[in-house]
Amino acid sequence: MSRPDQPTADRVVIAVFDGLRPDLVTPELTPNIMRLAANGTWFRRARSVFPSVTRVATSSIAAGAPPIVHGILGNAFYHREAIPDRIFDTSDAGQIRRAEAHHDGRLLAADTFGDVLARAGKKLAVVHTGSAGSAHFINPRARANGHWTFSMHGAEATQTPEAVENAIKRLGPLPERELPRLQELAYGGRVMTDIVLPTRPDVALIWFNEPDTTFHYRGLGSPEAMAGLREADRAFGTILDWVEAQPDAERIAVIVASDHGQISTGSVEPLFETAQQAGFDLSAAKAVDGATLVATGGISGEIRLREGDPREVERIAAWLMENPAVGHVFSPDRNGVEGQVAGTLSLGLMGTGHGTRQPELMFILKSTLDADPYGLPGLGAMTPGDVPLGGGMHGGINPHELNTVLIVSDARGHRGLSQEPAGIIDIGPTVLGLLGLAPAATMMGRNLAAPPREEARVARHSGGSGAFAQHVDIVEQDGRRFILGGGH
Numbered sequence: 001m002s003r004p005d006q007p008t009a010d011r012v013v014i015a016v017f018d019g020l021r022p023d024l025v026t027p028e029l030t031p032n033i034m035r036l037a038a039n040g041t042w043f044r045r046a047r048s049v050f051p052s053v054t055r056v057a058t059s060s061i062a063a064g065a066p067p068i069v070h071g072i073l074g075n076a077f078y079h080r081e082a083i084p085d086r087i088f089d090t091s092d093a094g095q096i097r098r099a100e101a102h103h104d105g106r107l108l109a110a111d112t113f114g115d116v117l118a119r120a121g122k123k124l125a126v127v128h129t130g131s132a133g134s135a136h137f138i139n140p141r142a143r144a145n146g147h148w149t150f151s152m153h154g155a156e157a158t159q160t161p162e163a164v165e166n167a168i169k170r171l172g173p174l175p176e177r178e179l180p181r182l183q184e185l186a187y188g189g190r191v192m193t194d195i196v197l198p199t200r201p202d203v204a205l206i207w208f209n210e211p212d213t214t215f216h217y218r219g220l221g222s223p224e225a226m227a228g229l230r231e232a233d234r235a236f237g238t239i240l241d242w243v244e245a246q247p248d249a250e251r252i253a254v255i256v257a258s259d260h261g262q263i264s265t266g267s268v269e270p271l272f273e274t275a276q277q278a279g280f281d282l283s284a285a286k287a288v289d290g291a292t293l294v295a296t297g298g299i300s301g302e303i304r305l306r307e308g309d310p311r312e313v314e315r316i317a318a319w320l321m322e323n324p325a326v327g328h329v330f331s332p333d334r335n336g337v338e339g340q341v342a343g344t345l346s347l348g349l350m351g352t353g354h355g356t357r358q359p360e361l362m363f364i365l366k367s368t369l370d371a372d373p374y375g376l377p378g379l380g381a382m383t384p385g386d387v388p389l390g391g392g393m394h395g396g397i398n399p400h401e402l403n404t405v406l407i408v409s410d411a412r413g414h415r416g417l418s419q420e421p422a423g424i425i426d427i428g429p430t431v432l433g434l435l436g437l438a439p440a441a442t443m444m445g446r447n448l449a450a451p452p453r454e455e456a457r458v459a460r461h462s463g464g465s466g467a468f469a470q471h472v473d474i475v476e477q478d479g480r481r482f483i484l485g486g487g488h
């Protein structure tokens with residue numbers, strides 16, 4: 001993995017559409033993504049990681065590896081050594097600063113493609129319209145790397161506040177928040193075309209916060225979500241126009257990606273209240289109090305033993321496996337497939353079993369391929385939160401949460417649809433490979449601009465206890481794995 005490929009590009013432009021499902025990439029909704037696809041390779045089976053949430057995915061894109069390598073294990077997770085008094089909210093700039101201070105700037109515990117670019121004397125410029133945390137994890141050492149990250153959340157939400165100050169000077173004040181986030185998408189597009197791209201950075205990345213945000217709060221097929229997606233695609237179109245107008249356009253590779261998909265919520269499952277009623281001393285509060293067990297929710301979540309009798313972990317695992325709403329239960333690795341707790345599958349198998357940060361248990365609520373009210377397949381349960389019933393969610397291993405958009409367009413031209421295994425962990429190695437740079441030693445993804453070395457191998461891994469049965473389907477190729485889906 002350490003030998004660099006021949007460079008096929010001088011510069012790379014990346015556009016990430018948060019939460020975009022590939023089945024919503026159509027000539028009508030996303031004509032500009034389709035324009036790029038007509039000149040590139042669309043990896044139609046591309047996959048996110050588990051848990052399929054934004055900051056875990058962002059970190060996996062940056063590190064070219066799943067959470068077992070980089071250690072960002074959830075949008076929220078209990079990281080006791082760094083932040084003992086509360087559940088770590090990885091979207092929050094202040095909490096990130098605390099955790100980075102604890103880790104001497106290596107909270108994301110692996111080299112990123114930004115780090116590799118910096119060592120090669122190359123520039124990465126990021127225009128981010130998502131949370132401060134997501135802007136952080138795409139290039140967590142941006143300041144030390146001499147790079148540039150603009151955040152739509154303002155100068156306090158990035159290590160390089162001058163990026164925001166400069167944009168405000170040039171383009172006017174940051175837009176007001178609205179749903180869908182139309183003005184932010186347009187503003188972000190202008191930061192790219194008017195400020196970033198003319199300076200010719202080696203790699204420029206824009207992260208659109210739609211369609212994810214409006215999927216969550218208005219529903220996947222809602223008119224508002226479609227308006228957000230169309231505007232994100234329009235802003236991307238202005239970037240693509242800029243690239244195509246360059247005299248050296250054929251030396252500029254373009255990658256379009258999403259970080260995860262989404263499914264619709266068909267039910268709200270008060271899992272933690274039910275556990276408390278069943279006698280478990282469990283807290284899902286943000287402030288960590290005296291409870292024996294602490295938990296995070298969503299479609300998936302973690303349960304950790306804060307203190308007390310370790311047998312409580314086995315007891316609540318058995319209780320989860322008897323709960324009809326629970327589809328999967330995982331614990332730290334025992335033998336590569338099973339977890340240490342009877343009936344569970346291995347967190348290592350899932351690419352999430354980070355040595356020092358993994359929880360005692362993770363769970364996923366059940367979901368199906370049934371159609372939602374808009375006719376889109378994928379319907380699941382979630383624990384109570386700020387997303388309304390019927391809104392979109394992600395975090396599990398439903399194929400429609402895991403399947404991402406991934407299109408690579410470089411000088412080799414149109415190669416159409418590819419059914420080869422691929423995923424978000426390939427983005428960093430592909431960026432580096434296009435520029436002729438070797439990936440970092442900890443990267444597990446591969447350069448998608450070159451052919452794979454091996455045939456893909458698909459395997460089903462099963463576990464269970466009593467009446468509870470669970471399985472995951474995983475494809476392996478070239479030393480990396482992607483979760484295709486699961487069942488119960």
Ligand SMILES: [Zn+2]
Binds near residue numbers: 018055057
């Ligand atoms: Zn996301």
